[in-house]
Amino acid sequence: MNTLRASSTTLRSLNIEFQPCNWASLSDVKFTELRSLQLTLSNPRRPSDCRHANLAEANILLSSTIPIPRFLKSMQHLTNLVLSLHHPSSEITRMAKAYFPALVALDIYTDPNAYSPALNLFIANHPGLRRLHLTSVLSFISQPFQTQHFPELRALKFMVEEANYANGNGLFPFFAPPDLGSAETIRARRPRIEHLSIYNLRNIQPISKYTHPYVNQLRRLDLQILDSGQISQEDLITTLGPFTALVEISVILDGIHERPGFGRRAIEKSIKELQNYLTSLKNCVPLRAIHLYNPSSQPLSSSDLQNLQPVPPALQYVSWGNRFGTTIFRVIHDSASQSAHVEVCEIPPPPREMVYDWTSENTFRHVLNL
Known part of the structure; x- marks a missing residue:
C-alpha cells in the first residue's frame, strides 16, 4: 500500500480489487492523474480472509457505508472506468450525481444485491460515452436507456435478460432496443x-x-x-x-x-x-x-x-x-x-x-x- 500511495499522483492506469475490511487503507489515497481504472469490490467469504482478522467482522458490518463515490471524486481525468460491484453499499446511491468530464468508456458489473437504480442515473450523466457495457441480473425496465441518449456511442455491449425466457415475456435487453x-x-x-x-x-x-x-x-x-x-x-x-x-x-x-x-x-x-x-x-x-x-x-x-x-x-x-x-x-x-x-x-x-x-x-x- 505504501508503494501505491507513493505513486498515486503519477499512475495513469490501475486495476485493483479490495474487500470491505481493507477499505480504510485505500480510501484516503487520491489518484489524481488516473486515466483508466478497474475497481472491484468483493465480499470476503469469511473474516479470516482479511488481513486483520480481529477487525474483519466489524469492518464487514460497516461495509455498506464504503464511500466509493468520494474515492472516485479526485479522478477527474478518467477516460475508462470498469466497476465490478459484488457487495451491497448504501453509498452506491451517491453515484447518481457522480460525473467525470472526460469519461468515454464505461463497464458496470453488478450482483443482484449490489445493484442500485442510482447507477442508471450515473450512466445517464455521461451522454458523451463512446463505449458502454451493461451487465446485471436486474433489469433496467423501470428506466430503460435508448441509444439516442448517447449520440457519441460507437460500441455497445449488453446482456439479454435470461429471466424473461422463463416468464414468457419475450426478450428484453438491459439496454432497450431502439424505438426511434x-x-x-x-x-x-x-x-x-x-x-x-x-x-x-x-x-x-x-x-x-x-x-x-x-x-x-x-x-x-x-x-x-x-x-x-x-x-x-x-x-x-x-x-x-x-x-x-x-x-x-x-x-x-x-x-x-x-x-x-x-x-x-x-x-x-x-x-x-x-x-x-x-x-x-x-x-x-x-x-x-x-x-x-x-x-x-x-x-x-x-x-x-x-x-x-x-x-x-x-x-x-x-x-x-x-x-x-x-x-x-x-x-x-x-x-x-x-x-x-x-x-x-x-x-x-x-x-x-x-x-x-x-x-x-x-x-x-x-x-x-x-
Missing part, C-alpha cells in the same frame, strides 16, 4: 454505433430486434448464443444476410452441447456449418474476419477446406473454435473459379491492457489495422 419512430427519424437520430455485442441470446433469430437500425453501419458484431446445436443455413441467411458493412463478426454457441461426433461424417457436418456462415455473409463486401466457436463441432484442417464457395470477397481470416481448441485459417481467393481455400496460420493475441477492454476480445483488429 419512422425511417426518416431513425436516419436522423440514430447514433453511429459501429460495434454491437449481444450475449445471453437464447437463439439467433431475435437479433434483428436490436440491430435493425444499424445493419448498414455496423463494422463489428459479436453474438453469444445459448444454443444447443448448429444454426440452420436459413436462419443464418435471414439474420446475417442483411449486414453490408461488417468487417469482423464473432458467433459463440455457448449452451449445453452433446459430445461431438467422430469420423468423416462429423467432419463433413462441421465443414457444412462453416460454409453456411460463409454463404450467409457472401454479400458483405468489407468482411475480413470471422470468429466461430461451437463446442460440438469438429476440428478442421486446411485439407478439409479446399473448395469453399461462395465466400465473402474480402475475407482474410477464419477462426474456427471448438472444445478441442481453436485453429486460425488464412483465406486464399481464386478469382478465376470464384472459390477459396485456406491455410493454417498464427496470429498473436492483441496487447493486453491493465484495465479490461471488451472490444479487444474475438478480434484481429491489431493485424487488420482497424
